[in-house]
Amino acid sequence: MASLRAYWRFAVVAWQFLPLVWSYARDRRRFLLVGGRRSVSSERRTRRAERLLSSLLTLGPTFIKLGQLLSTRPDVLPPEYVEELSELQDQVPPAEWEAAREVLEAEVGPVGEAFDEFDTEAISGASLGQVYTARLDGERVAVKVRRPGIEPLVNADLRVVSWALPLLLFFVDDARAFSLENLAEEFDKTLREEMDYSREATMLGEIRANFADDDGVAIPDVYDSRSGERVLTMEYVEGTKISDVESLDRLGVDRHAVAETLERAYLQMIIEDGVFHADPHPGNLAVREDGTIVFYDFGMSGRVDESVQDRIVDFYVAVANQDIEAILDTLVAMGTLSPEADRATMAEVMELAIADARGESVDQYRVQQIVSKVEDTIYEFPLRLPSNLALVLRVATVVEGVCLTLDPDFDFVTVATDYLGERGYYERGAREFITETGDRLSESARASLRLAPKLERALDRVDRDDFYVRAAVEDSGGYVDALARRLVTGLLFGAGVVSTGLLYAEAATRLAAVAAGGTLVVGLLCWRSFRRRRGPSSANAPATGRDRR
Structure with a gap:
């Protein structure tokens, strides 16, 4: 049943995002398989960002959270998208009280016994949970309850994200592929952690202890006896x-x-x-x-x-x-x-x-x-x-x-x-700099002592004509090989042109035609080597004057 739900969600998500994926693919290749990149104006990006925002809202809680996360990732999306998604608020109508009550009582027992009073009207609703107010031991408290039935939906949506990721990676470059893979991993981890209220209670308590002596910061206390994996009861702290x-x-x-x-x-x-x-x-x-x-x-x-x-x-x-x-x-x-x-x-x-x-x-x-x-x-x-x-x-x-x-x-x-x-971080930095500099000077002094005898041996070998230099050229991008191919095909093309001319002058028409055909093929190969588009590895190519000041 869970798999069927995930497949259905995948179809729904694909239908929502297909127009955007299609547009992005055409940006990279104007006719999808061939053609250069097409220019995309800021206005068009803004319109697409608005469409993405609408799709995320339509798809529900998990994708609202995904949109919030994307709004903080300028390495994944252009500025227009980041700006549009930054307005996305995690506010949805709270679930019915009876459904929320089942979750609450499964964690802390009957509401009437667990609390002195309980207001069944939620004061806030979000995609993963909702907050109520109550009274416990005479104190006003805030009770956060996980949204009923949210686990199956989140699990299905996370499976959809994991299925969709390889498809998205096909359309992006290496740098964005790195960021997208990290984003998917972070999203899965963050969403599961956010649904675990026992973890939230632990983190809250730890941070509260760190600010125990700071009068400028107030962090609510946790009532462990009325909290669990799906319920978190905290001190109610008012403010503007x-x-x-x-x-x-x-x-x-x-x-x-x-x-x-x-x-x-x-x-x-x-x-x-x-x-x-x-x-x-x-x-x-x-x-x-x-x-x-x-x-x-x-x-x-x-x-x-x-x-x-x-x-x-x-x-x-x-x-x-x-x-x-x-x-x-x-x-x-x-x-x-x-x-x-x-x-x-x-x-x-x-x-x-x-x-x-x-x-x-x-x-x-x-x-x-x-x-x-x-x-x-x-x-x-x-x-x-x-x-x-x-x-x-x-x-x-x-x-x-x-x-x-x-x-x-x-x-x-x-x-x-x-x-x-x-x-005192500047002083620490200065101390580290002095220590590091001292270590380097010490290493340099030791290296100098070892250098003299090695230099003397090298000079002796030069005197005996027994000195050789071995060098290796690193060419991970294949630029030397490309240059060699261009030189060889260029020489062959030149030789072919001369040979064709000589054979034609000697009236050897058939041989001249064969030579011309071979020369034409070599010429095309030479021309293609200069016209070949640079691929992703071109980022590693030696810099040209246009790229450097």
């Missing part, structure tokens, strides 16, 4: 929605201070604690009258291992110092930037990004030049997102948006720079 700036102003809240507290909280979670709330959209953040930030919904949360934390610190330090080369080196070390990327173009992109983040004026003509460079190689673009960084990027982009909503002049980079300085 963080994006409701008019209400915050009426309360006299310092919005800049709130934005700074929010960024610092996330820097602490990601850089120091290694466990973080990964869904900071305005619906999950509230502000009390005293400026305290309240965090809700820890279903989407993640962990950062120590090596990634170190790389993130290196990245922020490089941004603070506006050291473009260090930024690119850090992105390569993270696995986010291909080592073979055009560093000159990427350096220009990073310079503009830093200027924009700092609110500095940017020359629009220069922006257009860089965008043109990027668009020339968009299908081999070197940026990608490893799965362990995808949630971190989501947090960074969404938090920055929330901070700018609170304060349009908010400087995200300056706050991060001050935070790292207060925590």
Whole structure:
């Protein structure tokens, strides 16, 4: 039965997405199998993004979540799609109370016995769960209940995604194939984790403990005795929605201070604690009258291992110092930037990004030049997102948006720079640099001592005419072979032309015709070797003057 449902969902999903896949295939090859790429305007991309949004809403809860995830992946979708999908809200009408009651009572027992009072009207509904209010031991609590019957639908949809992935990979380049595979893996893992409320309770408790001494952050406590895999009972903490700036102003809240507290909280979670709330959209953040930030919904949360934390610190330090080369080196070390990327173009992109983040004026003509460079190689673009960084990027982009909503002049980079300085990360970086430099000097000294006798032996061999040099040329792209074929076919073609002319002059018509035929074939092969289109491996080709400054 589950398989039949998955097959049916696959047909429904394919029908919804077929027009978009067809359009994308024609963008790559104008006539699907032959022809060059066709130009796609920003307006057309926007229309397609609107169609995609409509399809995701039609397909239901799982694909709404997929759309939210796609809205944080600029390595997968063009900017128009990211912007359109960023408006996608995970809000659907709650399920009927009787169906939700069965789930609730299966986890915590009869409602009348488990709670003092229970309001059967849900205060919010989402694709995977819904929230009610109740009273427990005289305290008001929020009770999150998993949506009834959601498991079979999610399982079927995840199977559909796994079946569809190989088909999608057929239409995309290697860079996007890397990102799509990571996205599918991340989506499966994130969705299953978000449905497990016992995991959410664990993550919530851990993050709450990390902020126990911070008066600027409030995180609800969990009632373990009334919680389970499908039910989560938490302390009810009231607050004003963080994006409701008019209400915050009426309360006299310092919005800049709130934005700074929010960024610092996330820097602490990601850089120091290694466990973080990964869904900071305005619906999950509230502000009390005293400026305290309240965090809700820890279903989407993640962990950062120590090596990634170190790389993130290196990245922020490089941004603070506006050291473009260090930024690119850090992105390569993270696995986010291909080592073979055009560093000159990427350096220009990073310079503009830093200027924009700092609110500095940017020359629009220069922006257009860089965008043109990027668009020339968009299908081999070197940026990608490893799965362990995808949630971190989501947090960074969404938090920055929330901070700018609170304060349009908010400087995200300056706050991060001050935070790292207060925590001593710059001093740590200086100590590591000194230590690393000392190690390199020591190695250089030892190498110098070993070099003298080796150099003396080499010079002795030169004196005895017993010195040979062996060299190997690395040609993973086959460029030397291609050059050799062109030289050989060119020489044969030239020889054929001369031979045909001599035979014709000697009145050997038949032999001249045979020679002409062979020469024509060789000439076509030579011409084709120069006309052959560059494939995906061309990203590894030696740079030409047009690509470099």
